[in-house]
Structures are given as structure tokens and as C-alpha cells.
Amino acid sequence: MASPKYQPQLHVVLHQPEIPPNTGAIGRTCVALQAKLWLIKPLGFEITEKTLRRAGLDYWQHLEWEVCENWQDFLDKREPDSMWLFSRFATKSYLEVDYHVATTLVFGCETAGLPKSITEQHSDSLLRIPTHENVRSINLSNAVAVAGFEAARQIGLSL
Template identity: 45%
Template sequence: MLHIVLHEPEMPANTGNIGRTCVACGAVLHLIEPLGFRLNEKMIKRAGLDYWEHLDVRTYLNFEDFLEKNRNPKIYMATTKARHMYSEPAYEKEEDVYVMFGKESAGIPEEILLDYEATCIRIPMLPKIRSLNLSNSVAIVAYEVLRHQGFKEFQTEGQLHKYHW
């Protein structure tokens, strides 16, 4: 099972897009407060389209509450401060994969990252850019985890309706 964890997300449109991605890949979305929006806002629903009702979303008062309710899971921390690329871990060896992303304006606090240095991962990018959009980052890493796990139970082929190969 894939678990996407957002630490203090600020933008409802990003969270809505991430929710839609979670539904598409069967992931649970964990939201750690404070949130920069209310979960019933129109913008979050608009970005998530009609998929939001199918989302398994869980909220937590803070990071400690998240750890307590999830029994201290192994968490990959997505951060521009990491030494390892997101494609390096052997995700297929783990039953539950948790990947945490920080808020749009500041990322994951360094005091949290210090305890997870071995599982910090980054998406490589050119040095002239600070970071990618949060929803894009989640999609990149989520589908890398699923690729490692062989896309079990996923529809992996499509078909043109009007024309046949």
C-alpha cells in the first residue's frame, strides 16, 4: 500500500490534484495540520474533480499524532536537501511505503529531516530551480514506487475505440 503524507500543505489546488493522483494509484492521503485551507473548500474539490469522494484521506493534529496513529512507519522524506535520488530505494521490498512531502513554501522542517536522513530522497533537477510543484513531485515519486512494485492490479494497457491495431 502506498501512503502519501503531506506535512502542513498550504494550497488547496495542489492537495486536490494530489488527492486525484492518490485515487488513481490506490494511495492513502495523510494530511498533517495545520492546513492552509479547509477540506470542504471549493478549490480542493474542483482540483480533485469527482474523484475526491473516492479518496481515503486521514488528518492528524501534528507529526507526532501521525507517528502515533501509524505506529512509527518507515517514511521516505521527499526533500531537496536529500543526498539520494527517489529512484534508489528498493520500494518493492516493503509492504507499506510512506512518502512525506513538506509544505509548498518551506518543505519538511529540518528538525524532522534530521531523524530521517537515511530515508531522505530527492528528485534531481537543474540547479537554477528551487523545487518542483508539490503535486508534480508527488506524482513522480508515487509512480516510481508503483513501478518498483510492478503496477500490481493496475490497468497497464489501453485501446483505441474507433481504430484497432
């Protein structure tokens, strides 16, 4: 296994992502934030797919990332101390919490979000990114950027 490219200060989890360009863009954001990207299977694409690489441009080679077989596999590997899960159904804003070094930010797939089994298990950790009522949610890659850069700001990452 290759040596780490950087020591992650944040962790971003995509639960069953479906759209390669979103995942590629999120990978780029993770490199910018020096965050590790965790991908939870099943994925809606092959990790080597040309569109994924193109969306990540030349940043994917700099990314710390790992694929997990399922949610439990992720929890067994990561055991996060501080974890926030994003859902359009949450009532608490992402701006109302404190983020810490090694915080884990969890996002669901583009079409269905996180499964109820996960949101019910972590109901005290659900956050939302407020939007105008005419928009049910923002694009997944935008949501990761919004939350990730707020977490980075709070923990004082020097980017």
C-alpha cells in the same frame, strides 16, 4: 466511520500543505495509485473549500484520507515500517531506493518543505527528485506523482 474504499498499497503524507489545488491534485493521484493520503495540520485551507474539491474534481469521494493534528499524531496512527521523506536538500535520489508495499512517502509544505526537526530525526530516509540546477524544486503535486508512480512500479501495482 465509512468502510474503506480500497486497501492502500502506499501512503502519501503532506506535512502542513498550503495550496488547495495542489492537495486536490495529490488526492486525485492517490486515488489513481490506490494510496492513502495523510494531511498533517495545520492546513493552509479548509478541507471543504471549493477550490480543493474542484482541484480533486469528482475523485475526492473515492479517496482514502485522514487528517492528523501533528507529526506525532501521524506517527502514533501509522507507525510506518518503510518511510521516505522528500527534500530538495537531500543527496540521495528517489531512484536509488527500494519501495515496498505500504511504503510511506512524506512531503513538506509548498513554501518551506519539511521542518528540520523531522528531517534531522529521519536523516537516513531523505530523498530528492533531481532537477536541472535552474529549478530549485518541482511543484508538490508533480513530486508526489513522480515518486508515487515510481513506488507503484517497483512494488508491481497493477493499475
